[in-house]
Amino acid sequence: MSRVSDTVPTLGDGVYDMICVGFGPASLAIAIALHDALDPQLSGSPAATHRPKVCFLEKQKQFKWHSGMLLPGSKMQISFIKDLATVREPRSEFTFLNYLKSQGRLLSFTNLGTFLPSRLEFEDYMRWCANRFEDVVAYGQEVQEVVAGGAEASGLTQSFLVRSKDLNSGVISTRRTRHVVIAVGGKPRMPHGIPQNPRIMHSSAYCTTLPDLLKDHSSPYHIAVLGGGQSAAEIFHDLSKRYPNAKTTLIMRDSALRPSDDSPFVNEIFDPGRIEEFYALSSEERRISIAADRATNYSVVRLELIEQIYQDMYMQRIKNPDSSTWQHRILPRHTIEGVYQIRTNECLKIHLQTADNRRQKEVLEVDALMVATGYTRNTYEELLSKVQNLRPTGSIHWGVNRNYSVILDRAKVGSRAGIWLQGCNESTHGLSDSLLSVLASRAGELVESILREHLPKPGRARALL
Structure with missing residues (x-):
């Protein structure tokens, strides 16, 4: 070596x-x-x-x-x-x-x-x-x-x-x-507690790796997506087309998918001329500024995509009022407590925890977990x-x-x-x-x-x- x-x-x-x-x-x-x-x-x-x-x-x-x-x-x-x-x-x-x-x-x-x-x-x-x-x-x-x-x-x-x-x-x-x-x-960021496993992939490998794992596009797989930003929403939306018979579950910490703010005045924070102004701020002022503008780039989704996903979810509601049986589900205010695999090459068991810790814990059995939690x-x-x-x-x-x-x-x-x-x-x-x-x-x-x-x-x- x-x-x-x-x-x-x-x-x-x-x-x-x-x-x-x-x-x-x-x-x-x-x-x-x-x-x-x-x-x-x-x-x-x-x-x-x-x-x-x-x-x-x-x-x-x-x-x-x-x-x-x-x-x-x-x-x-x-x-x-x-x-x-x-x-x-x-x-x-x-x-x-x-x-x-x-x-x-x-x-x-x-x-x-x-x-x-x-x-x-x-x-x-x-x-x-x-x-x-x-x-x-x-x-x-x-x-x-x-x-x-x-x-x-x-x-x-x-x-x-x-x-x-x-x-x-x-x-x-x-x-x-x-x-x-x-x-x-x-570098792809994986949350603490998510183990290394061939069935667990970062969103950056979605198009290049998942198709090699789940080869039959007509199979009734169950695929979970972790995250509440643009990448997570894109993957969740795309899965229903890529694997039309699969169940999909979007797991997110926030209470809802939130739209990105790309309005004209707000968008000016991305102008090159703003860098000089930002660099001149104190460390605390920079921190406050970044926190105030997070809705432009972090854990947000373009409004058009949110509306498309909501339309799809609504069509399920028309056919069946029981959301627990839907083919595509969104679980807001949930985090992953643990991911386990009983035997090699078998499905994953994802233990979920609600944010308020009041509701009964849910366990998902999935064929793959896509992690869309950003980069370091x-x-x-x-x-x-x-x-x-x-x-x-x-x-x-x-x-x-x-x-x-x-x-x-x-x-x-x-x-x-x-x-x-x-x-x-x-x-x-x-x-x-x-x-x-x-x-x-x-x-x-x-x-x-x-x-x-x-x-x-x-x-x-x-x-x-």
């Missing part, structure tokens, strides 16, 4: 200017922003004499975006204008509209009369963008750690080593870079565990500057080296931090901050890496 210490020499010649860990939407937006920043046709500036040396390391073997939740008919929750380029540079060749034009669907999409493309189409748009950067992306690379590159003559750390494992060969590679951007996305966004802590000594004296947590750079002790780290975090700064940069809404403008800020010296002068220039 390969170990981190079993490394091959640093890849490539010289030092990278920037390595991005992960190649999801956040890193893809960075690649696009850098492409545009080097394109003289967009800036009117002479072409750059030196192109920065960059690399993107991605664990998946090809570009994918939430492949487990590409449900038939599911739509984006934001306008296509908030794609990976338009808000920052509408003239970019990487806009969603240019993608439509290249696919011969621009007028057809216009005839839909919507700002919300299907999730399937938006994923295809991002893959179309990603294909342009294959020469600077290493797929199948699982980054294991970031370590200091060693002190140079100045006595300061001027670079970092990024170690990754090739998932095909098992070989550990080391790349040296001045700047590391960590943009690994969220702290993977960077493990990746940076070997460079904790570079934090300012007395710091026990990673702090982040307004420009997304990690706060480091500059008595130990040179000014031309840095670590940057993407998609895990909600507490300092607001609710939009893990969403698509700000990716285009944020990527432009990041490229300007990290690679300013490599961009054509004057201005921020914009040509392919």
Whole structure:
């Protein structure tokens, strides 16, 4: 078994200017922003004499975006204008509209009369963008750690080593870079007490894993879904079509499915300009602000989907007033007390507890449990565990500057080296931090901050890496 210490020499010649860990939407937006920043046709500036040396390391073997939740008919929750380029540079060749034009669907999409493309189409748009950067992306690379590159003559750390494992060969590679951007996305969150079991899956694996477990779409399975947000509601609604003879049960802590607030004034909290204002708040003010705006993004469902589900539930009520016998049930104010499996490869027994603990406990026998309880966004802590000594004296947590750079002790780290975090700064940069809404403008800020010296002068220039 390969170990981190079993490394091959640093890849490539010289030092990278920037390595991005992960190649999801956040890193893809960075690649696009850098492409545009080097394109003289967009800036009117002479072409750059030196192109920065960059690399993107991605664990998946090809570009994918939430492949487990590409449900038939599911739509984006934001306008296509908030794609990976338009808000920052509408003239970019990487806009969603240019993608439509290249696919011969621009007028057809216009005839839909919507700002919300299907999730399937938006994923295809991002893959179309990603294909342009294959020469600077290493797929199948699982980054294991970031370590200091060693002190140079100045006595300061001027670079970092990024170690990754090739998932095909098992070989550990080391790349040296001045700047590391960590943009690994969220890690599926499983509630405490939910055991590991092949019949228990996170919502992120719904489309990719459940069909392999429950292969007969006509069987009378019983499938439970845990959660009260958009993903849980989408899965609960889709199951009745995917498995028309199955019983489905939605288990949720709240008393009802609640609609997301996407009204115009509230939606302005996702504008890039709000980040500056939010970052300037005190920690307590930020906490209060996030709590006040949770109905825009957490444990909420788009109203149209709620109405569809209610319509389906109402039709059951017409046929049979006894809700305990319905094919599709919603159990509000319930939590899972325990999940058990008597014998291997047999159904699960889910013990439920009501919130008030007054009603009789219910036990469900199910063939599968889908857990739609969100994501944690702290993977960077493990990746940076070997460079904790570079934090300012007395710091026990990673702090982040307004420009997304990690706060480091500059008595130990040179000014031309840095670590940057993407998609895990909600507490300092607001609710939009893990969403698509700000990716285009944020990527432009990041490229300007990290690679300013490599961009054509004057201005921020914009040509392919």
